[in-house]
Amino acid sequence: MPAAVSGCLLARSMASHHKHQQRGAAATAPGALPVINIGRLGDKDPAARALVVQDIARACRDRGCFQVVNHGVSKSAMDGALEAASEFFDMPAERKAAFACADIRSPVRYDTSSKDGISKARSFLKHYANPLDHWVDSWPTQPATYRKKMGTYAVEIHKLSMQLTGAIVQGLGLCPMHLQEKLGAGMQFMGLNNYPQGSSRAGDTVGLAPHSDIGFITILLQSSPGLEVTHHDDGGVWTPVPAIPGALHVDLGDHLEVLSNGRLRSLLHRAILNTDEARISIASIHGAAMDEKVGCAEELVDERHPRMYRESSFHDFLDFLPTNVKAYRRFVETLKIDSA
Ligand SMILES: O=C(O)CCC(=O)C(=O)O
């Protein structure tokens, strides 16, 4: 990306960051969140790739998240996904209710409020996406372009997830191929979130309660700002993630913390309601297959770094979820070997 474009993106990011800060957060964590140009990740020159890997490694270690630009996901796929989501949520309640399901294991699920008592304003649609052929027939047929638009986005994002995890594990000193097979055959769990415009008078400011995601990474597309993050050493200070046009936000999930044997931490995040506009976000969670156990990478366990976490699967996480409503704990906390 030419420097001028990069500068422009950063300037917008800062403007949006400040606007958002004035509106919500009480204090700010040090430094802006990293925005990484990953255009040279696929470069034949290993030195060019290494520089990007280094930036990603630093962002993962210090912030637990970063945004990517020049990521190869087309603008038309990103716009199409937001359109499909917005058209879905605009449908009459009865049509959406056809996807309501009490079983959190259902491959497609619509709901109007979360059970935590905090995220009351949000409605959401969740569905599996990888491999697309296997799941797409369970997706909504209305709006008519939903499957096409969301499917195109899902496939492009899955490809990006493979590239990013390749770089992240390389940054941990592992072979870039370390997770590729597991991810290729793994879960892609998409969560489409619809937040109405918030009203500060009514005091409804939090759209989605603080949590970390399962999986290795989450790639998130947001229509406007609202996502806030706090990393383990941020002292509980929330940092708004600016909505940079064309950028995608990436955050680390519980299974990456496990795989890295604690060298990386999963990211606590939440969504704030915008007082000036409604908002849509599309989270794509990338992990191993439903029943595949994920443990610490053997290469990262030695005498100085004893194994910190028990193995677990996505399935184990789903079993844990209903037990984690009142006093929220990151799933990964329950896997700590000394926490038993
Ligand atoms: O709306 C957002 O920005 C956050 C969504 C999210 O964290 C999720 O769906 O897991």
Ligand SMILES: [Fe+2]
């Ligand atoms: Fe999340």
